Amino acid sequence: MMALGQAALGDEIRIGSKRFTESYILGEILTQSVVAAGETSAAHKPGLGNTAIVFAALKSGAIDAYPEYTGTIDKEILKNATVSDLASLNRQLAPLGLGVAVPLGFNNTYALAIRADQAEKLGIKTLSDLAKHPELRLGFSQEFIGRADGWDGLKRAYGLPFATPQGIDHGLAYDAIANGQIDLTDIYATDAKIEKFKLRVLPDDRSYFPAYEAVVFYRLDVALRFPKSWTALQRLTNTIADRRMIHMNAEAELNGKDFATVAGDFLREQRGAAAVRGSSKRGFWDKLFAEDFGRLTAQHLLLVFVSLALSIIVAVPLGIWAARSSAMAKWVLSLSGVIQTVPSLALLAFLIPVFDRIGTLPALAALFLYALLPIVRNTYAGLTQIPLSLRESASALGLPALPRLRLIELPLAMGTILAGIKTAAIINVGTATIAAFIGAGGYGERIAQGLALNDHETLLAGAVPAAVLALLVQWGFDGLERWIIPAGLRAA
Amino acid sequence: MKSDSSPIQLYDVRKSFNGHDALAPVTLSFRSATTTVLIGPSGCGKSTLLRVMMGLIQPSAGQVEISGVKLTHQNALALRHGIGYVIQDGGLFPHLSAASNVTLLARHLNWTEQKIVARVQQLAALVRLELGTLQRYPRELSGGQQQRVALMRALMLDPPILLLDEPLGALDPVIRFELQEELKAIFSQLKKTVVMVTHDMSEAAFFGDEIILMRAGHIVQRGAPMDLLERPADAFVTAFIRAQRALPQPAHAL
Numbered sequence: 226m227m228a229l230g231q232a233a234l235g236d237e238i239r240i241g242s243k244r245f246t247e248s249y250i251l252g253e254i255l256t257q258s259v260v261a262a263g264e265t266s267a268a269h270k271p272g273l274g275n276t277a278i279v280f281a282a283l284k285s286g287a288i289d290a291y292p293e294y295t296g297t298i299d300k301e302i303l304k305n306a307t308v309s310d311l312a313s314l315n316r317q318l319a320p321l322g323l324g325v326a327v328p329l330g331f332n333n334t335y336a337l338a339i340r341a342d343q344a345e346k347l348g349i350k351t352l353s354d355l356a357k358h359p360e361l362r363l364g365f366s367q368e369f370i371g372r373a374d375g376w377d378g379l380k381r382a383y384g385l386p387f388a389t390p391q392g393i394d395h396g397l398a399y400d401a402i403a404n405g406q407i408d409l410t411d412i413y414a415t416d417a418k419i420e421k422f423k424l425r426v427l428p429d430d431r432s433y434f435p436a437y438e439a440v441v442f443y444r445l446d447v448a449l450r451f452p453k454s455w456t457a458l459q460r461l462t463n464t465i466a467d468r469r470m471i472h473m474n475a476e477a478e479l480n481g482k483d484f485a486t487v488a489g490d491f492l493r494e495q496r497g498a499a500a501v502r503g504s505s506k507r508g509f510w511d512k513l514f515a516e517d518f519g520r521l522t523a524q525h526l527l528l529v530f531v532s533l534a535l536s537i538i539v540a541v542p543l544g545i546w547a548a549r550s551s552a553m554a555k556w557v558l559s560l561s562g563v564i565q566t567v568p569s570l571a572l573l574a575f576l577i578p579v580f581d582r583i584g585t586l587p588a589l590a591a592l593f594l595y596a597l598l599p600i601v602r603n604t605y606a607g608l609t610q611i612p613l614s615l616r617e618s619a620s621a622l623g624l625p626a627l628p629r630l631r632l633i634e635l636p637l638a639m640g641t642i643l644a645g646i647k648t649a650a651i652i653n654v655g656t657a658t659i660a661a662f663i664g665a666g667g668y669g670e671r672i673a674q675g676l677a678l679n680d681h682e683t684l685l686a687g688a689v690p691a692a693v694l695a696l697l698v699q700w701g702f703d704g705l706e707r708w709i710i711p712a713g714l715r716a717a
Numbered sequence: 718m719k720s721d722s723s724p725i726q727l728y729d730v731r732k733s734f735n736g737h738d739a740l741a742p743v744t745l746s747f748r749s750a751t752t753t754v755l756i757g758p759s760g761c762g763k764s765t766l767l768r769v770m771m772g773l774i775q776p777s778a779g780q781v782e783i784s785g786v787k788l789t790h791q792n793a794l795a796l797r798h799g800i801g802y803v804i805q806d807g808g809l810f811p812h813l814s815a816a817s818n819v820t821l822l823a824r825h826l827n828w829t830e831q832k833i834v835a836r837v838q839q840l841a842a843l844v845r846l847e848l849g850t851l852q853r854y855p856r857e858l859s860g861g862q863q864q865r866v867a868l869m870r871a872l873m874l875d876p877p878i879l880l881l882d883e884p885l886g887a888l889d890p891v892i893r894f895e896l897q898e899e900l901k902a903i904f905s906q907l908k909k910t911v912v913m914v915t916h917d918m919s920e921a922a923f924f925g926d927e928i929i930l931m932r933a934g935h936i937v938q939r940g941a942p943m944d945l946l947e948r949p950a951d952a953f954v955t956a957f958i959r960a961q962r963a964l965p966q967p968a969h970a971l
Binding site: 614615617618619620621622623624625628632633636637639711712713714 | 768771773793794795796797798800802804805806808809810811812813814821822825854855856870
């Protein structure tokens, strides 16, 4: 009765998680455990972001608990210089109304990994050995680069010679290191892909990294408000060994199981066939308007419109040039046509070595190149379609070439040029989804994740907003045409 | 010869397209403050001649002098400021209002607003257009109104020379008749050197102080309208005049 009453008030337990597989899975396990306790309802807010964001959510009460690691709380959140044990952490967190509990049983420490064959060749066995090889190329997750217990501290602790490392999405780092674009990356000890990609984890021989015991980071009031649920969570203590966690990560990342299923399987194994699952499964709408919606939208807009702006700056003059000289026209139009025929993934793959990096820059370059053709072609067509009588009239007035272009020719061609820009923008909205595959973000991130995990709803949660954005861009340009195209050229 | 004060002088001007002579070598001068009509069948070279005089197309040989200055690629733009040019459909820029069409060049040359307004009022009165009409876009104007605006545009800088390429060719007969009357009055009032291209003999006779009849890039005969009627140079002239007169002439014709 009491549980029902609380649920009716909208008082549910909200579990958060960070943006990587393990956190998603642990978040699901916590959520399903609460549901199974039957005391109140639970909701999983998955993949909220990095530590700072998820911690802020916990502090503000937007979430009640999330899976975290002791080392992260110690160094990153409390910024302690020395290592604290669980009791010490709790003493420091109590004034914030927060606590850590339920050590889950594994230590997911940060570690650095290198290709096994390269380690062999260079004779690198431990982190200390890195000091002798300043030529190694570093690709670290942005979080590792920025964290207090991350790169800067490690570099000092080992006296490493390297300059600024390259930022790379953790999910992409494995491919980048496997095909030799980077030599060294940060990994978690429980990553599923270490073996798959034949990497060697370098031992932390100076014990720089603190322990990263997986724990439940929670608001103290949760334990008081929902004692049955809290007891259920406490039963998870020491149930997940390192190997068990690696296995679950592999189930999601390599075998395509969704996070809820992996979590459900684990709980069923713990408690027999009666385990409850599925009630906390996120629907499509939750996935669509998940917390990353704003960030992905901003990234997508940046990719589309920055590349479009650059393209306009280059393509319109090229189109004007082509319209002046037929020899030029042949070259410009066929070259931009050839670019258009290169498949987008191939173009991205080609641009990564050109820029020597993944992410936004090569993605912008690819979108810029794709946008050239429609704009060049339409500028050329718009200018060459101006009737001879009008071009001669402009000439006959005695207007020099530049004012003629500005006052007469460009305004007359504006409708066609704008149509080309509109086409380019719409194509860019679609093509920009590919950019996620090289770590440039945007809606494609969900498509990539949905594909990786074989989750169609997540895939649609990326594809649908991209389609809507394409429509909005189309309408936006239709409106713009009314502003920009001279009144005298519009239908009466 | 160069001391000749003729506003337009052509020396051995030839133009060929793809090896075919559109214009045989032509030496020609136009007299100041008179209206000369270029006439002939389609493709006789009359429009080509006009465009060579504007510098819109380069002659294959020979040279053109405008008011004693040799027309070159470099000075063509400046020389065109001394020439008004009107074509068959007006050549008005559809994206600009009639007023903007008329004032475009003056604004480019940084005329004061005061001077522009005064000149537009003067020209509107001359071509009998209401100032309100000038606020419209070309597509909102009738064919006759468009040609009046085109004439205003051509006259904006008060050029001594006016070149017209079938200016009334696209108009219906009634409007055309009216505009012929008005144009002739305007020409005689302004005392410009006018060169007009037409293929209509009655129009040529109506406007021309002098008529130049062309055929296949050659000048066949040049003279006052009555000369051509009474002393045709050859059978072509006779045939051309007769064909033209046969169409619209009322009963009093011979």
